[in-house]
Each structure stands twice: as C-alpha cells, then as structure tokens.
Amino acid sequence: MKMKELLLFLSCVLCVSADALHSDIAINGCSDSDGEKMFGLDGEELAYADFNKQEMIYPLPPFIDPFTYQEGTYEAAVANLQICQQNLKTVRVGMKDFPPKHNAPSAVMIYTRDEVEFGEKNTLICHVTGFYPAPVNVSWTKNQQKVTGSSINVPYLNKDGSFRQTSRLQFTPQLGDIYRCAVEHLSLTEPLTKIYEVEASAHSDPGVGPSVFCGVGLTLGLVGVAVGTFFLIKGNECS
Known part of the structure; x- marks a missing residue:
C-alpha cells in the first residue's frame, strides 16, 4: 500500500x-x-x-x-x-496549510487466529494501533524471505482520534519457522518489527494435559474418600 x-x-x-x-x-x-x-x-x-x-x-x-x-x-x-x-x-x-502532526503506533501485536496445529492452515494477524495520520504499511517475511499475499483493512478510527489497522497472512505452521511483520509509518525512521516463531511448545502433546488433570483429580478424590471415612468412623464412635 x-x-x-x-x-x-x-x-x-x-x-x-x-x-x-x-x-x-x-x-x-x-x-x-x-x-x-x-x-x-x-x-x-x-x-x-x-x-x-x-x-x-x-x-x-x-x-x-x-x-x-x-x-x-x-x-x-x-x-x-x-x-x-x-x-x-x-x-x-x-x-495556510495544516501543521504536521505525526504519532507513531502505540502498539504492534502479532498472534494467530486459531490454536496452532502443525501442518494445519491458520492465519497470522498483525494488529497496529495508536498512529496518526493513516495509513500504515505492513510487510511480512518468513525465515527472512519476503512473503506476498497478505491483506490489510482500511484504517479504523479510535476514540482518541488515532487509527488502527490489521494485516492478515495465511500460513501453515511448521516447527522452527520465524515470521516477522514490519510496520512503516510517516512518524518512524525505521520499521517497527514483531516476531512470531513456531515453537514446539505451541503444540503440546494432547495426552499430557489430560493425564495431569486426571492424576490430580484422582489424588483429590482419594483424599476426599479418606477424610470422609475418618469422620464417619469418628461419628459412629461418638454415637
């Protein structure tokens, strides 16, 4: 743009x-x-x-x-x-013309639309807000190589008079891939860059979470049974 x-x-x-x-x-x-x-x-x-x-x-x-x-x-x-x-x-x-007023973006965020699954199509989102005037220019790289095919919405007005824009990039997560969104604006001398790295932690073993919760639940259940039995016996002794 x-x-x-x-x-x-x-x-x-x-x-x-x-x-x-x-x-x-x-x-x-x-x-x-x-x-x-x-x-x-x-x-x-x-x-x-x-x-x-x-x-x-x-x-x-x-x-x-x-x-x-x-x-x-x-x-x-x-x-x-x-x-x-x-x-x-x-x-x-x-x-006699307008005085210049340039505000740099106050925040740049990068995140995925859906939960990351390796090999499954997803969308990377680069959200830019707090800048004036509009618009910003957003470019993408994957492993330091320029990526085309991204989209960006028109500037949207914030309540404080600044603007926000969102760029989207379709991608398929693969372990170790590094994505960058670079934001250019009239107020910036160099682009603002945010990095998203596809890490192993992004896709945990589906058996780990349930196993931990089941283990904790079983332990708490056994403790509850033991405590209940103790009070039942004490109650019988008192009667």
Whole structure:
C-alpha cells in the first residue's frame, strides 16, 4: 500500500439503545489524491469503498450473514470524496496549510487466529494501533524471505482520534519457522518489527494435559474418600 497522508477526516457516531448499546460509525477521509469511506458497527468494520476497484467491499467473516448497503452507496462515496477534496482545498487556504502532526503506533501485536496445529492452515494477524495520520504499511517475511499475499483493512478510527489497522497472512505452521511483520509509518525512521516463531511448545502433546488433570483429580478424590471415612468412623464412635 502506497503511503499517503490523509489530511481531512470527518466521522459520525450514532449510539442506538435497544436491548443493548451499539455504536455505529461512518468515516469520510481524503487527501489530494486519495480518500476513504468506511462504515463500522461496535468497533468492527462492516464495509468500505474501494476507489481502485470501484465498488463497496464487505470484509466480514464467513460465519456472518451476508448483507449489502442499498444501491448507490458506492456512488455516494465517490460524491463525498469529491466534496471532501474540495473542502480540503478551502480549509488549507484558510489555515495556510495544516501543521504536521505525526504519532507513531502505540502498539504492534502479532498472534494467530486459531490454536496452532502443525501442518494445519491458520492465519497470522498483525494488529497496529495508536498512529496518526493513516495509513500504515505492513510487510511480512518468513525465515527472512519476503512473503506476498497478505491483506490489510482500511484504517479504523479510535476514540482518541488515532487509527488502527490489521494485516492478515495465511500460513501453515511448521516447527522452527520465524515470521516477522514490519510496520512503516510517516512518524518512524525505521520499521517497527514483531516476531512470531513456531515453537514446539505451541503444540503440546494432547495426552499430557489430560493425564495431569486426571492424576490430580484422582489424588483429590482419594483424599476426599479418606477424610470422609475418618469422620464417619469418628461419628459412629461418638454415637
């Protein structure tokens, strides 16, 4: 993803109270050459406009019932982008351009989507948060070799005005493999890197855990029987 500074962001948050409290968010953002239109609910991304593919993208997991916004949503996003860029030009003239404000990511985390099983397909997730402006660029390596085919969502607005993004990489765990996600941002002089190493401890012997618990349970059971027998005998003696 080419690094671009999004200079103007407008967001709208609507809280609706029914059985529970929900937060519905829509984000418009633009620079001189790029833009963003995103819809979210309760901190999750529902849809965003891809101005390169010229369509709305719905990055929902397969277990969610599919849905789409009404016809014309993408066209409305294009119109909003043009308005945003015009407003950007007006505001830049009035403010004599914007003062630079760059915040480095406050946290970078790498973890797997599912429990690790050697030889079974899984997903590595690199989560970046606390940066401004958007976006970040995330690249992956496996055993120091560049890996392609990863994906990254559009920037999502945090409550403090910073952003977060998540990159995902499909992988098959093999013992000893070392994965790295490198995060680039305008505020950084060098990438922030997090490492995930596939270790033997990531896949324990399935017989070890049950054996330990069964052993402990049997021991506690025998102790309980002994204590119960002791008090039963004492009770009989007293009567």
